[in-house]
Amino acid sequence: MDKKxxxxxxxxxxxxxxxxxxICEENKINYYLIGGTLLGAIRHKGFIPWDDDLDIGMIRSDYEKFMQIAPKCLDDKYALIDWKSDLNYPHPMGKIIKKGTIYRESKRNDNGNQGIWVDIFPYDYTSGIGKDFAKKTFKLKVLRSLVRAKCNYQTWQSGEGIILSKYIKNLPFRLAAIFLKKETLVxxxxxxxxxxxNLKYLYxxxxxxxxxxxxxxxxxxEQTRAEFEGCYFSIPQKYDEYLRRAYGEYMELPPENERExxxxxxEINFGE
Incomplete structure (x- = not known):
């Protein structure tokens, strides 16, 4: 994708x-810039120059509240999709898309709505990283793979190589998904x-x-505010601890060959 x-x-x-x-501010819903978007806010006061997505997080209770309220409050230019409302959508996080746009990932076989999007990730409680968490996330990954198979969503993209081995690895999920309902898996x-x-960790x-x-x-x-592209958004108050845990010395730029x-x-279409 060129810079323009x-x-x-x-x-x-x-x-x-x-x-x-x-919508969050009008309805007292807490949200945060997360991941590379939060890193961009702190290091660049906006997008990381080569970043091609924007991520927002909400603790589960706020996330569920947003999912209920947003369809009634969204401007008509936008739509909310999640894996409960869209039978072809395979992901456990919701998205807000801009109607009339196209932002299609390569070879995903994703039949869902593929406009330009912002992801909204729910954060769930856990007791911490350990054997119990590993067992739980293994089950989550299995269920998620079954949902993806049910939606005919492949987990690789063109250009990643070893496509045949990845297809074979996912074949059991595709076969099992034939006999399962997406609603049950979700x-x-x-x-x-x-x-x-009351548990001490969120994932x-x-x-x-x-x-x-x-x-x-x-x-x-607690929350604070950070500048992002001339606007101000909510971020975790302990953003430094978050970013160091996720990225290490996050104020240092990565090597140029990793800036992609x-x-x-x-396929991209801005609906113009």
Missing amino acids: TLRKVQLVQLEIAKEIAR EKYEMLCVEDE ENGTEDYEKWCFPREYFI NRHLIE
């Missing part, structure tokens, strides 16, 4: 994020996520690496 196109994508994502923030997944809200639900994105809950108890887009996008 990437910047146009980022500005649409910023527009979506502002709409999410508006219900089992979300029931497994329910934990005591990002929807990531590929549950352990990396598991943090002490104290990081999220994360998504392989095969």
Whole structure:
């Protein structure tokens, strides 16, 4: 993706994020910039120059409240999708997309709505990283793989290589999914996520690496604000601890050969 196109994508994502923030602030819903978006806010006061997505997180109770309220409050330019409302959508996190746009990942076989999006990740409670968490996340990954298979969503993209071995690895999930209902799989997944809200850790639900994105809950108890592309958004008050845990010396730029887009996008249309 060339720099001019990437910047146009980022500005649409910023527009979506502002709409999410508006709904949250009007309805007393806590949200946070997370991941590379939070890193961009602190290090660049905006997008990481080569970043092609924007991520927001909410603790599960706020996430569920947002999912209920957003369809009634969203500007008509946008739509909310999640794996309960869209039979073809395979992910445990919701998205807000801009209608009339296309942002299609390469060879994903994803039949769901693929407009330019912002991801909204629920954060769920756990007692911490250990054997119990490993067992739980193994079950989550199995259920998630079954949902993906049910939605005909492949977990690799063109250009990643070893496609045949990856297809064979996923074949058992595709066969099993024939006999299962997506609604049942989603219900089992979300029931497994329910934990005591007094537990001391929160993990990002929807990531590929549950352990990396598991943090002490104290990081999220209080919020502060950070500048992002000339606007101000909520971030965890303990953003420094979060970023050091996730990225190490996060103010240092990565080598130039690592400064690349994360998504392989095969089709972009801004609806203009």
